[in-house]
Amino acid sequence: MSQLDPDNQFDITIVGGGMVGISLALLLAKQQRWKVMVLESQAIKGASIPDYSPSFDARSTALSWSSRCIFQKIGVWPKIEQHAQAISSIHVSDRGHFGLTRLEAEEAGVDALGYVVENSWLGSVLMQQAVEEDISLKGAAKITSIHPKAQSMELAIEVDGQQRLINSKLLVVADGTDSACAKTLGIQQHSKAYGHSAIIANISLEQPHGEVAYERFTDQGPMALLPLPEFKNTHRCALVWTQPSEQAEALMVSDESAFLSQLQARFGHRLGQFKQLGERAIYPLALSTSEEQVRRRLVVVGNAAHSLHPVAGQGFNLSLRDIDCLVQCLKDQPQITDVGELEPLLSYQKQRDKDQRNTLMFTDNLSKLFGLSSSMVALGRNSGLLMMDLVPTLRNQFAHFGMGTGQSGVDHG
Numbered sequence: 556m557s558q559l560d561p562d563n564q565f566d567i568t569i570v571g572g573g574m575v576g577i578s579l580a581l582l583l584a585k586q587q588r589w590k591v592m593v594l595e596s597q598a599i600k601g602a603s604i605p606d607y608s609p610s611f612d613a614r615s616t617a618l619s620w621s622s623r624c625i626f627q628k629i630g631v632w633p634k635i636e637q638h639a640q641a642i643s644s645i646h647v648s649d650r651g652h653f654g655l656t657r658l659e660a661e662e663a664g665v666d667a668l669g670y671v672v673e674n675s676w677l678g679s680v681l682m683q684q685a686v687e688e689d690i691s692l693k694g695a696a697k698i699t700s701i702h703p704k705a706q707s708m709e710l711a712i713e714v715d716g717q718q719r720l721i722n723s724k725l726l727v728v729a730d731g732t733d734s735a736c737a738k739t740l741g742i743q744q745h746s747k748a749y750g751h752s753a754i755i756a757n758i759s760l761e762q763p764h765g766e767v768a769y770e771r772f773t774d775q776g777p778m779a780l781l782p783l784p785e786f787k788n789t790h791r792c793a794l795v796w797t798q799p800s801e802q803a804e805a806l807m808v809s810d811e812s813a814f815l816s817q818l819q820a821r822f823g824h825r826l827g828q829f830k831q832l833g834e835r836a837i838y839p840l841a842l843s844t845s846e847e848q849v850r851r852r853l854v855v856v857g858n859a860a861h862s863l864h865p866v867a868g869q870g871f872n873l874s875l876r877d878i879d880c881l882v883q884c885l886k887d888q889p890q891i892t893d894v895g896e897l898e899p900l901l902s903y904q905k906q907r908d909k910d911q912r913n914t915l916m917f918t919d920n921l922s923k924l925f926g927l928s929s930s931m932v933a934l935g936r937n938s939g940l941l942m943m944d945l946v947p948t949l950r951n952q953f954a955h956f957g958m959g960t961g962q963s964g965v966d967h968g
């Protein structure tokens with residue numbers, strides 16, 4: 556167990572091989588400049604088994620246009636696209652009130668407003684690429700200590716019952732919400748529970764979804780029905796249904812027909828009859844942020860840095876924009892030979908601050924605004940939605956915000 560063993564020296568070590576950690580490793584690999592290691596706590600059985608990690612679960616992810624561009628850069632978009640469903644329009648409505656708006660890709664001047672892809676497919680594509688790029692990836696890795704040293708971060712890890720000391724110029728913390736790594740390093744994390752939970756499940760439909768994503772706001776919380784590619788001639792969509800946790804837990808144990816009839820009552824018949832319900836999973840929701848995102852030799856990314864309400868499908872898209880910028884900042888300073896130096900990391904933080912704050916506020920405000928049922932708020936939000944329908948410029952801004960292409964033009968704070 557020698558510290559000088561080159562097998563234990565890395566430029567960049569990423570803790571957490573979830574969607575963000577693996578995407579970052581792939582972006583870094585494209586630079587062919589740094590020796591990178593990914594440490595994942597779950598066992599990794601191979602690229603053909605996509606559900607090795609909580610990150611690559613039964614959920615689907617709505618990818619923004621900017622995420623598509625980043626995956627194109629990594630070289631994985633053609634594969635992801637094989638099982639991705641383009642969103643041609645987004646239909647926003649408010650149950651029991653007038654408000655309604657429709658965002659169109661054509662009007663926004665793009666091929667699609669976004670894409671929906673199942674996490675299992677996304678995960679399997681990213682993992683396959685990591686294997687092809689020969690990225691060092693250690694599964695079932697347990698980090699027992701982290702010590703910041705002058706020249707590196709020193710990590711003691713346990714893999715396959717063996718102890719190992721790793722030295723890394725830069726440590727990237729990507730181990731998800733409530734990051735154990737951040738805690739070990741004394742980084743405070745703030746968390747505000749929404750008291751709501753999201754139920755996710757795939758639903759089969761009576762009629763085609765027509766590439767429309769439905770975002771429906773109800774007095775119990777927002778629900779989204781995202782279009783999925785057809786599977787064995789079955790029309791499908793991915794449901795994200797948020798509501799007070801107690802109700803969500805009751806729905807989790809209800810039988811299929813009771814669940815579908817409640818869903819039908821909440822959503823209406825725009826997609827015809829809901830026919831079948833896939834496996835359900837539940838996620839208690841909280842807004843979590845890390846008090847610090849950078850230190851010398853350290854950067855916190857993904858859910859470990861900020862974990863958002865899923866109302867507008869922004870969390871992963873935001874993190875992809877973050878890590879794309881991080882790699883840009885690291886490579887744009889060729890005069891700095893030590894990748895763990897503070898300067899590029901501070902520049903990263905400065906460049907990402909506005910988008911992060913805007914996205915956090917946008918999702919937090921949206922979830923709160925539509926969680927309230929008072930008639931005044933309903934009146935306000937109806938006129939807001941109607942106004943969006945009437946003012947194409949505002950609607951386009953909203954669409955671009957969702958696509959991750961227009962952050963600087965929108966200020967929600």
Ligand SMILES: Cc1cc2nc3c(=O)[nH]c(=O)nc-3n(C[C@H](O)[C@H](O)[C@H](O)COP(=O)(O)OP(=O)(O)OC[C@H]3O[C@@H](n4cnc5c(N)ncnc54)[C@H](O)[C@@H]3O)c2cc1C
Binds near residue numbers: 573610696698857869
């Ligand atoms: C219901 C729901 C729907 C969503 N829909 C969307 C959407 O449509 N669009 C969107 O952009 N975002 C969406 N999100 C957000 C998105 O899922 C997250 O932003 C994303 O999963 C964050 O990925 P991550 O890699 O940072 O964290 P995680 O997915 O939590 O991955 C962390 C990884 O680190 C590993 N790990 C944990 N501890 C350790 C440790 N000590 N050592 C090593 N490894 C460790 C874990 O095993 C895991 O593999 C949604 C979220 C929810 C809850």
